[in-house]
Amino acid sequence: MRLTRRLRQERHSELTTNQLSVLGTLRTNGPQTPGAIAAYEHVQPPSMTRTINCLDDAGYVLRAPDPDDGRQIMVTISDKGEEVLAAERARRDQWLAKHFAGLSTAEKKTLRDAVAILERLAAS
């Protein structure tokens, strides 16, 4: 919890950390249905619907009906979404460069390794 809030302090874009996370998922994994995004982000579908609404209203994502299955909807990141994500990434790189400067090579490797392990635990 402390780490999450520490990172929230670094956000300076117009988007929240949640919204950036969803946008990053769309960029990395490609267009997804709301249900798939919700599962990946570990929230219930209604929570994701609301986040997608915010992103949609502001033009960061696009909704398109699935031609094969009328129940499903594909969510895609828009050009505007790509731009804001790139800007945030640049800012994050600066932050990382500044704070990782004080870490040794071994410490950086420890963090990289830990990320892989935690990704697995989070997905389980």
Added chain:
Amino acid sequence: MRLTRRLRQERHSELTTNQLSVLGTLRTNGPQTPGAIAAYEHVQPPSMTRTINCLDDAGYVLRAPDPDDGRQIMVTISDKGEEVLAAERARRDQWLAKHFAGLSTAEKKTLRDAVAILERLAAS
């Protein structure tokens, strides 16, 4: 974000992860003023006031005026708070035992080392 929400799913007590975090801080670091807790948890004082109100109303913490400085207030974990924290810890131990069973000794060491590094980054 994904990891935070993954962990939220494991909560089964009557308290939220935020409230448990504050309670854990009080147990580990002893009685604190609201301002000190807010700084440690990386939130603004009004946010912490509200969380403490919730915990206070439910009897998990106690507020006591500071005899030396009339502006300050000391927040202390109550017996009920200790109990719920112990119960949550037992549940967490079960979860860890289950999910860490699939990790090697080296992987567990990596996670322990990473925690120390991240604590430093969060505090900076």
Added chain:
DNA sequence: GGTTTTAGTTAGCAAGGCTAATGAACTATG
């Protein structure tokens, strides 16, 4: 003794969790 600073709180706003319920589209079964 009056001004400034500091600590905690109150008020009000927005984001984002959740469950329950709804509606539309797909699937399966008799």
Added chain:
DNA sequence: CATAGTTCATTAGCCTTGCTAACTAAAACC
């Protein structure tokens, strides 16, 4: 093929928890 069940997204309504701005009371400082 019709009907019943399932699945997906959404809506509605609740609560917690961030925030800033404003307020009160106590302390500190000319």
